[in-house]
Amino acid sequence: MxxxxxxxxxxxxxxxxxxxxxxxxxxxxxxxxxxVAAAGFAGKGLVEQHQLVYGALGTLMQEIHALSLRTSAS
Structure with a gap:
């Protein structure tokens, strides 16, 4: 879990x-x-921001059934 x-x-x-x-x-x-609010999102589109989060989660995504993301540059 x-x-x-x-x-x-x-x-x-x-x-x-x-x-x-x-x-x-x-x-x-x-x-x-x-x-997630991160300076690292600056200049990136929403899809790129979400891809960074998915990449950070890595193998945890195999255990997550639903993930609602709200991202922004800080």
């Missing part, structure tokens, strides 16, 4: 200085809402 802290740590490691908020929407560890 994936925890919000697992997700937060992976994103913060990949995007130093990012502000990350993670909510487990069902309590089952497989549905999450994630908000």
């Amino acid at each position: 994936v925890s919000p802290d697992d997700i937060r740590r992976r994103i913060e490691t990949a995007l130093p200085g990012a502000r990350v908020e993670v909510a487990d929407t069902t309590g089952a560890g497989d549905h999450f809402e994630v908000q």
Whole structure:
């Protein structure tokens, strides 16, 4: 089971200085809402921003059934 802290740590490691908020929407560890604000997103489109987050999560994505992402440059 994936925890919000697992997700937060992976994103913060990949995007130093990012502000990350993670909510487990069902309590089952497989549905999450994630908000990420990172300077590393500057000049990147929404798809590129989301790809960076997916890349940061890596193998955790195999255990996540639903992921709602909101990203922005800080």
